Amino acid sequence: MSTISTALRNFKEPTKEQLTQIFFSLPSVGSLDGTEKTSDQHVEKMDINAVLSLGVQGVEDSYAGKLHIISPYLTFTSLDRKSVRFTIPLSTIRRVERLNARAGIYALSLSTWHGMKIIVQLTSLRPTADLFCSLLRDALKIELQRGQMKQVKGFVKTCYSEALVSTTSTVADNEREDGSLISEEKENAGPRESTYHGGLGLRFKFPGDPKKLREASKIKLWATYLRTHGRNLTLIRYPQCTRLVQVGLPNRLRGEMWEALSGSMFLRFSNPGVYEDLLKQNEGRTSTSTEDIEKDLHRSLPEYAGYQSQEGISALRRVLQAYSFKNPELGYCQAMNILAAAVLIYMSEEQAFWLLEVLCDRLLPGYYAPSMHGTLLDQRVFESLVQRCLPIIHDHFQDVDVQLSVASLPWFLSLYINSMPMIFAFRIVDCFFCMGPKVLFQVGLAILKINGEKLLQIQDDGGFLNLMRDYFASLGDSAHPNSSDPRARAITRFQELLLVSFREFSVITDDMILSERRRFRSEIIHSIESFSKRSAIRNLKTLGRFNKEQAGLIYDALYKAMCIVPPPAPVNPPPMLLTPNDGTEEKPETRIQLKTFQYFLSEIATWARNEKIVMNGFQQRVDRELAEHEFIDRLFFFWDTSCSGALSFQDLVSGLDGVMFNDLMENIEWFFNMHDKNKDGFLTKDEVLTLSESFLFIFRYEVGDAYLGAVSRFMTNAFEYGDALLPQSESEEPVNEGDEPSSPSRTIESNQPYLNLATFRMVVLADEVLESFFETDLSSSFRLEPVPDVELPVSNSGLLGDLWSTIATDTNKKMFNMFTDEIGKTIGKHQVMHKPSIGRYTKLEEPKARESLLTPSMRKSPSKVSLTASTSRSTLTTSSSSTLTVDVKAEPAKAFPNIPDSAAGFSPMVQAVNARLMERTAFAIDDAKDDEDESDGELDDNENDDQVMDEVDAFLEAHDSGLTDADKEVANDLLRAEPLK
């Protein structure tokens, strides 16, 4: 019982495009189920240099930066990428005017839904600016056509900020100091006037003391900011915004700001109704995830009043379930319950659902995946940052063998929510949504730095955890209790923590984290994969006669095959209606299907792959491809002992165990059983023929005719002995002398029991070639060692040899191969040979190969199964016109077995083999040597310290607008400019 996942193969570096999306909090393409990107297939993209000013003078400086159209969004970032930025859905832009400004200045005024004017001066060259404008016009038109513009009105009504800034609103009258609603009980006071979303806090109060949190003044500051800088969908982030977030968002606005800052609002905006639909469609569905969720519902922030009520619990259930239905691969991971429970205090279910999506998909990538690779990677990154920023602590931890992640893992996994008191954790979460995942690292480093001295005293993991617990419990205390300055005394340890985080560790940038992740990614993938390999092996019920290493090789082959053809997602056995949740259900298990099995087998069995040795004068290589044959399918079903149409790792191990250790007699029996479909101990005539076909398949590339001869003898003998030994009872007329050869009497149906094991054995042992095949060759045609990729660049051409070493990527190699083949062909050096699967006979035994099948001397028995081939030398393929007749001439003494219909399927095979035989040139083929040159370049580019310092400097130049005074003047001018007619 184990699952094997190749998901980590897709755990790659984000592309440049993805990084832009992440930076601007844009929904990732594909994360939306087609609703977003159906009408405009290709996303319009363009960026341009621009200077941004707000249309109200004196409120904010102007900033130089880059304006992007990433349809359906318009985004801007200041040059330092942190002071100012916005992401605005195009559908909220109501008017675009070209401004009548000084000569040579190209400026647009954009009016948003909220009546705010944004002025952008396009500072690129004129044609670029024109192009940008026309793109913008087109993109806006599309949004209008899509009807998105109409959605805005309804959507903003769901945002609390609208009510907050509205001068006529009376929201404040109905609120307690902490922002929760007073009139909750006056339910028959008519429909609630407000349509904005909110969380459980409205009803169950928000955590923390509103006085201490200074809710009232925070709300006032935000109301002012949101009035002048846009809000919800049109929020523009100036430095003031970040500062306000850092002092803590007010309860009432928190949910909406989380949405706006993280970009999850865009998902909710562009996917109306999806959350409800998801729940409706999956109503009543259960899965491992829903079971795990049930277990944790009552265990999520249980101290909060909302989760002591059914209302809170069911909201939590719905959000977590909906997410697990949306992303079944991730499903549910413990810690998500804590996040969801936390955000639901401030947000509606729908808001929380989309926020969870952004968290799992973009902000904490891979954190909650089944392998938790993102968590492990970031723990490694954190450790490396500690080593770099706090080397003394790092060294001490090494000395006393303390693992950083015993403490830090839950910090990251639950965004500090279950490590520190909620009110503090939520403030970290505020910063996290505003400034991104680097906040988690900055806070972590600050925690260690602040506790530095005590950390140097600890001796083990336990001491470390206790110290951290005590520290978190004291966050509300004064950081300087003994200071004489009352203002210093008033600073809490939590404030100190944030200060250290964002001042001293401002050196930690997004780019730094990205590059550290790049550095450790493969290491982490490797360790996870080898861990799951070890547990898969440990979970085997039996290793058979293999040792662990060998089982590991089988696993590797399986893994490789799964990368090529992924199996269906491991599922629980179909839910049985009668036994719900009785706890006896099996664990999900990875099982591969036939197609994957073919790849698996091609890794292991020499005859399950076609290998062509290509020589073109420049190189000798082996082209490898999958062999397909009924024999392989047969093996698949033979090993499927549970008859489930799919094989588990255990099935494969047991299956291989059943053949790889066999001696002569066991192999004969194994081969026999494989073809005895109904397991009655007899092969039918059909099966005898299929078995012969299997032989031919396995021997298809053997050099010389020894094997073909052997198979032909085998068939002859099998039918002969078979007939001779037919039990009297079953043959009505065993001897039917004088029959016409053309109408042999049917003594037995082709699908009746015919040949038993003893007879089969006899027939096999009568032949030297087959005997040696069963004695050793069959077992050793299964090889666990990884198949080497044989590529032997031949250095006789210096140029091409050099070329080779520089182009070693897969596609390049393919092109190179084709190229050299072409040259090889023109200079007559192109040769292709099939590599034999057995390779016992490396020379042609009989030079007169062509005749050998036909010469009567070959037939040792008097019965005449003659394989006559009218040769067609033109081609190798089975489409050749060669015909083969299995000519049955009955001996007068015997009724010769009728060749059943299945012979029809049999003939092309033989035909092909024959044809190939004809074509073959005599070559001694050595096993190609395993001479792979490991030219794996060190991919990790080591972080350049100077570069980091440069970035640090850039960061410290806070809020540089990037404009000269003259530029600023121009920008100010624009504020007064009139639209062009």
Next chain:
Amino acid sequence: MSDSASGSVDKSVQVKLVLLGEAAVGKSSVVLRFVSNEFQANKEPTIGAAFLTQKCRLEDRVLRYEIWDTAGQERFHSLAPMYYRNAQAAVVVYDVTKASSLEKAKSWVKELQRQANPNIVIALAGNKVDLVQPSASSPGAASSSESEDEADDATATPGETPGSPGEPENLRQVPREEAQAYATEAGLLFFETSAKTGEGIVDIFTEIAKKIPIEHILAATRGTTRPGAAGARSNGAQESGVNLEENAVKSKDACNC
């Protein structure tokens, strides 16, 4: 705080113990009962692992258990080796009302026997026996507090109501005999426990203490004093310690805080 207790534990033997088992079988509750003699109806799931310590006296020796309580969900599995490395003892917990949890327990045992410290003492604990006993302390009694009721909701399988108090036995999915037989075969200590009532909890730790090769550990540890790390738990229960020979358990339930 950590410094205050240091120095006073020179004579104690440290035993690193790890708890493993499927999610929500009650690992954290077992530890909480052992360390603080408390029970919380709705314990948050453990993320990563939690760490607690408890001193206890066995005859003339003082043992200091350093307990690693791990997360139960399958995907946290790959983290487990970080916690069970160097452990001298393990308690593998399953839930007597959930058959699959015994299967998971078995696979933990297998992993420990192959991967962990070779001399590790393993105990198997079938938790939540209170749910299958018709005793006075069983749920649903008129005297039970609100928080207890919630505990029942939380532990019951979704969609089901906890078995009627009259026939609690039908909740049981793992017969005692079956688990006992398995434990004997695999060479484990075995107990049925209830973190809620306290039944069997102290016994596990007592028996483990008896079975631990203490002399071995004493010889192996690099100096028995470990300033800073020692006695670090600031919990009140810690000072008093647990006398392993005395099996009395207060039946006070924790408040929901």
